[in-house]
Amino acid sequence: MDERGSTPGVTLEDVARRAGVSPSTVSRILNGTARVRESKRRAVERAIAELQYQPNVIARGLARGHTMSVGVITPHIASPFYNETLTGIEDSLAKAGYSPLFVSGHGNLAKEVERVALLVARRVEGIILLNSMMDDEALLNCSQRLPLVTTGRHLQGPRVTSIQLNNEQAAFEATWYLIELGHTRIAHIAGPAHNIDAQERLAGYRRALLQAGLPVDERLIAVGEFHEASGLMALNQLLETRQSFTALFIANDQMAYGARLALYRRSIRVPEDVSLIGFDDLPSSLYTTPPLTTVRQPAYDLGHAVGEAMLRMINGQPVSQPDLPLSLIVRESTLRRRD
Amino acid sequence: MDERGSTPGVTLEDVARRAGVSPSTVSRILNGTARVRESKRRAVERAIAELQYQPNVIARGLARGHTMSVGVITPHIASPFYNETLTGIEDSLAKAGYSPLFVSGHGNLAKEVERVALLVARRVEGIILLNSMMDDEALLNCSQRLPLVTTGRHLQGPRVTSIQLNNEQAAFEATWYLIELGHTRIAHIAGPAHNIDAQERLAGYRRALLQAGLPVDERLIAVGEFHEASGLMALNQLLETRQSFTALFIANDQMAYGARLALYRRSIRVPEDVSLIGFDDLPSSLYTTPPLTTVRQPAYDLGHAVGEAMLRMINGQPVSQPDLPLSLIVRESTLRRRD
DNA sequence: CTGAAAGCGCTTACAG
């Protein structure tokens, strides 16, 4: 194996000279865009090997008019959830020779707008926005010059498509599972009100209660910000209302961690005293004490679908919604109600 | 605010024509590379605004001979630890107008070598390798054509520098803290033997015991793979040796999570029965039950230093080792020994 | 099948 990689500095012209052909011919061989006499092909291939030539993707992009790159804006490059998705995007794009340009929006509108500009300056061929902070109108505007794929919202247009999972149904099933376990007082820690995923999960929670003929008690619903600290605070808040509950459906795992710690602080046992269900199935949820029952998001597959959608848009092909099932992973934070 | 960003398709020539000057002049104004008559400057600036012109970074890169991008290879783009570091890299690079190209090495040599080639094809001006799988020789080879900055190893050369934290000292301090708490039987779960960080942490653990006059019992040292599952297995293994211990220093937080679960399964209480110290201070370590005492790595600052080092190398300036202190964060998984 | 030439969108000596 040769880890030395290729030699920058060697150009297509060097190859042409060495092989005794014109640059055009080398280019054609490289791209398989026309048949070339076998002897020349061999000479060129040898020259390429000897010189360790590797085409300059940048120059090729300029000449061809496309950069073979797509921008990906993440809310927080540091978030544990999105990374799986990023890997999925990277893999699907790679198959078509495209590279993702990952930049972080830092969960901040101004920053995000600035990043879009940066990506445009780099002439990406499309932009993927994971749970963008921009409103629909701004996104629609963006899509006029660049194909867009987004997650976490419902937006369809000629040059924009949203890949969305069925959060509502998954939340319904999670809540329903608690109901089946005999729980009737089920609290919910929701995500931020403006967040679509949060809204859908809340809706699924409500539908399950309704369908089971249970009352929806608004005092049992607290709102967090999708991070641990807010889960902890939301739980404390719930406890302060003095409304009893024996189970909790929490809109994401990070908040569930916070809630779990709040319970630990008050010596409320999980799952004996209260059952817990999260959402996301982060890698560490398998190792919380007790391991967390949660809804698994197909994060990698989502990324893959997003990448595929982008590729199709770039090529002007129609894109359809993929079917990406969410599934309840039952572990040890839930228990049949007993009293 | 205008979220529409700029208009691709508008070229510098369009601006020149509209402003009634030559492209050269527009370029000079854009780059501040020469003084231009005030009236022309104003005309050009107006044209730029009206056309919403944004320079094509790619074309500029081709012309200037540099791409303003540096490649960053991460072991696992999905790892919770590296993301902070990536943000630091991104920020420091951004200040100089550089963009990082993040790619995942997938913790796999062949993949990593492939990624290096991809980055070279994109003509990055340097490559940052976070805990690379390549051996020193391969890295040295790489550095012959591209400046390299690495972490997690000791490597210095004309075009390669390693930014390394003092893991040994931090591990020493963590272990020493346990000793101060009165623990004498302290077990260790080490990282993979080939990993330099792991070696250093093990060395620090050993030095603390030695310095305290405590015996180093090899049966109290288990080896994991830096992920949760291996921490769980390592702890089980430790238990099977039937060597008693009242405290554990674990080479990273993820393994500490696994170990903590193993203890939970056997109803061994933390910290009453055994104290636990991890390494990394992942965001979720503040929310484990109990919150984990651990060594904080300045992950963001490390990334920042790495980015700075790369910039200096690109500019041919000398780079010096930054002073990045690790610190023990005492939380609730450690307790004075009592028996 | 294959070469010479023009062009992608910039920058930068080179001459005024």
Add this chain to the structure above:
DNA sequence: CTGAAAGCGCTTACAG
């Protein structure tokens, strides 16, 4: 101060 020209490393009609 400023324009015309050449060049960065490729690709791709255009003519053989």
